[in-house]
Amino acid sequence: MKPLLIGAVAYTPNVVTIWEGIRDYFADTDTPMDFILFSNYGRQVDALIDGTIDIAWNTNLAWVRTVAQTEGHCVALATRDTDTVFQTMFVARAGAGMKDLESLRGRRLALGSKDSAQAAILPVHFLAEAGLADGDVDLLRINSDVGKHGDTGRSELDALRAVLDDQADAAAIGINTWEAIGRDQLMPGAFEVFWQSPTYSHCNFTALDTLTDERVQPWVDRLLAMDWENPVHRPILEMEGLTQWVLPKLEGYKSLFEAVETQGITPRW
Amino acid sequence: MVNAMLVLDLVERAKTVPTGATFTVALSGNEADLTAATATITGWCERTGNELVSATAHEATVRHGRAPDPLAGIDPDQLPGTRLWMYTNFDCNLACDYCCVRSSPQTERRALGVDRVAQLAAEAVEAGVKELILTGGEPFLLPDIDEVVAACATHLPTTLLTNGMLFQGHRLERLRAMDPERVTLQISLDSGTPEVHDSHRGKRSWQRAVNGIRIAHEEGFRVKVAATLPAEQIHELEPFHVFLDSIGIAREDQVIRALAHRGVSESGLELTVETLIPEVTITAEGVYWHPVAADHDDQLVTRQIFPLKNAIDQVRAEFIEYRMRADAAAAWFPCA
Numbered sequence: 001m002k003p004l005l006i007g008a009v010a011y012t013p014n015v016v017t018i019w020e021g022i023r024d025y026f027a028d029t030d031t032p033m034d035f036i037l038f039s040n041y042g043r044q045v046d047a048l049i050d051g052t053i054d055i056a057w058n059t060n061l062a063w064v065r066t067v068a069q070t071e072g073h074c075v076a077l078a079t080r081d082t083d084t085v086f087q088t089m090f091v092a093r094a095g096a097g098m099k100d101l102e103s104l105r106g107r108r109l110a111l112g113s114k115d116s117a118q119a120a121i122l123p124v125h126f127l128a129e130a131g132l133a134d135g136d137v138d139l140l141r142i143n144s145d146v147g148k149h150g151d152t153g154r155s156e157l158d159a160l161r162a163v164l165d166d167q168a169d170a171a172a173i174g175i176n177t178w179e180a181i182g183r184d185q186l187m188p189g190a191f192e193v194f195w196q197s198p199t200y201s202h203c204n205f206t207a208l209d210t211l212t213d214e215r216v217q218p219w220v221d222r223l224l225a226m227d228w229e230n231p232v233h234r235p236i237l238e239m240e241g242l243t244q245w246v247l248p249k250l251e252g253y254k255s256l257f258e259a260v261e262t263q264g265i266t267p268r269w
Numbered sequence: 270m271v272n273a274m275l276v277l278d279l280v281e282r283a284k285t286v287p288t289g290a291t292f293t294v295a296l297s298g299n300e301a302d303l304t305a306a307t308a309t310i311t312g313w314c315e316r317t318g319n320e321l322v323s324a325t326a327h328e329a330t331v332r333h334g335r336a337p338d339p340l341a342g343i344d345p346d347q348l349p350g351t352r353l354w355m356y357t358n359f360d361c362n363l364a365c366d367y368c369c370v371r372s373s374p375q376t377e378r379r380a381l382g383v384d385r386v387a388q389l390a391a392e393a394v395e396a397g398v399k400e401l402i403l404t405g406g407e408p409f410l411l412p413d414i415d416e417v418v419a420a421c422a423t424h425l426p427t428t429l430l431t432n433g434m435l436f437q438g439h440r441l442e443r444l445r446a447m448d449p450e451r452v453t454l455q456i457s458l459d460s461g462t463p464e465v466h467d468s469h470r471g472k473r474s475w476q477r478a479v480n481g482i483r484i485a486h487e488e489g490f491r492v493k494v495a496a497t498l499p500a501e502q503i504h505e506l507e508p509f510h511v512f513l514d515s516i517g518i519a520r521e522d523q524v525i526r527a528l529a530h531r532g533v534s535e536s537g538l539e540l541t542v543e544t545l546i547p548e549v550t551i552t553a554e555g556v557y558w559h560p561v562a563a564d565h566d567d568q569l570v571t572r573q574i575f576p577l578k579n580a581i582d583q584v585r586a587e588f589i590e591y592r593m594r595a596d597a598a599a600a601w602f603p604c605a
């Protein structure tokens with residue numbers, strides 16, 4: 001059978017190791033796959049829509065974009081367990097006296113890349129929901145690695161540096177970055193979280209609805225069968241940041257759809 | 270907030286290299302700052318599944334992910350501490366031109382002594398050693414070699430290295446006092462005919478060694494033969510093997526090794542601690558990396574012989590460090 005072609009964005013050298021591992025995992029099955037790496041999500045979504053690839057490993061923003069560009073003729077196939085409970089953390093210097101989003105009124109908030117759902121688009125949405133309009137908070141936007149939807153985490157680290165350098169009073173970062181810096185435990189007195197968002201959904205495997213069930217269902221079943229306890233599967237899962245592949249939680253994308261709509265986010269970067 | 274910045278640098282740099290590769294972060298400040306920075310890096314590594322490889326006053330090297338077990342690829346038989354070598358003495362009736370420990374009749378004895386050998390043998394069992402190997406110099410020059418061997422053989426299978434030339438009179442009696450069930454003899458013989466052997470080890474030494482092998486066989490000992498050859502001769506071995514077969518040496522007991530550039534030898538393989546899998550070796554002076562360099566300070570591991578377990582642990586730890594460095598170097602210079 002012709003292998004399914006999966007697209008992914010190359011945001012770290014580990015991407016090669018991860019996808020070679022996943023490809024090997026599918027190699028001896030009746031649903032073999034291969035992968036193509038893209039330099040940015042805009043290009044990857046184009047390739048999905050024009051049929052170059054069968055499935056795209058998309059961020060939440062790339063999913064929202066695909067839904068918009070295909071007028072809903074696409075499906076989310078699977079996701080990491082960690083993608084169903086993603087959060088944005090608002091952090092400030094410990095002892096800065098921040099209590100909630102309202103504390104940001106008149107202060108400076110550092111945001112990550114403009115195409116990062118967790119560090120830019122959703123933070124602005126959460127501010128709006130808390131009644132903070134344009135101009136109420138002084139936004140410092142750090143647009144590094146645009147096109148990769150915040151995957152590299154660099155803009156979030158730069159946002160934290162801005163806080164340490166007193167160029168911002170707070171920063172909005174993804175929970176994955178918060179974990180990567182060891183939460184507030186490695187640098188006591190450096191940062192504390194003063195508000196954390198409701199959970200929302202992050203990445204998923206996206207296909208067009210023209211891809212037949214017959215092609216896709218065995219592949220998804222096989223993917224969900226990857227096992228943390230299996231020493232061959234484990235390193236791949238660890239590198240990709242999950243313990244179990246699961247079915248997507250579609251309601252978790254609602255906040256991002258609203259944010260993209262109200263912020264008039266352009267169709268692609 | 271220096272250390273907070275440091276953590277941000279760690280997170281950023283880690284993403285730029287694949288799992289298994291290393292990256293560096295800059296360090297600065299006084300000693301207290303560096304201590305604090307190292308503690309921060311260690312804490313971050315533990316929490317995030319990375320590994321601090323080394324830290325200097327200027328930078329820390331960190332591995333993205335953890336290194337695989339550095340001893341994983343090693344044959345269990347080669348694990349440092351599987352065998353324990355002991356130099357019973359350094360004086361010798363011969364003065365071979367390639368002797369790796371510069372032995373000769375004039376060399377000072379520097380005997381390890383039966384008491385220390387007995388203690389080492391007892392501690393070796395505790396430390397998980399599986400075999401004891403006694404060498405010199407020429408062990409049969411010692412008046413109490415039978416006691417030294419017995420002190421070993423009561424604990425573990427023991428191999429005694431000798432040039433095999435002294436099995437007469439009292440010394441033959443000492444050989445007979447040893448237990449052939451527990452003791453193997455390893456006798457040096459470099460060639461199937463006298464010329465090559467004698468050119469390195471002295472006139473008529475070949476014939477006397479061959480006689481020694483015969484006597485040892487008659488006394489019921491298993492005999493291994495060890496030949497030391499220049500690396501370029503290692504391919505012309507078949508006639509030698511045929512000769513050894515003819516005097517009753519089993520093929521698995523025919524040990525051929527390349528000449529090392531050590532001791533009085535003017536040429537040979539360059540062997541350094543970085544390139545040599547260690548064989549823990551004890552002399553009267555201390556613990557050495559490998560018997561081939563038991564007379565060389567560059568391979569002195571520690572002067573502290575006891576407790577033996579600590580000495581073995583130290584050799585293992587250094588070995589792991591060299592292997593990890595070698596692995597890292599291999600990763601830096603991938604072959605085209």
Ligand code: SF4
Nearest residue numbers: 361363365368372406
């Ligand atoms: S090589 Fe052996 S026999 Fe020759 S001098 Fe050295 S210790 Fe003695």
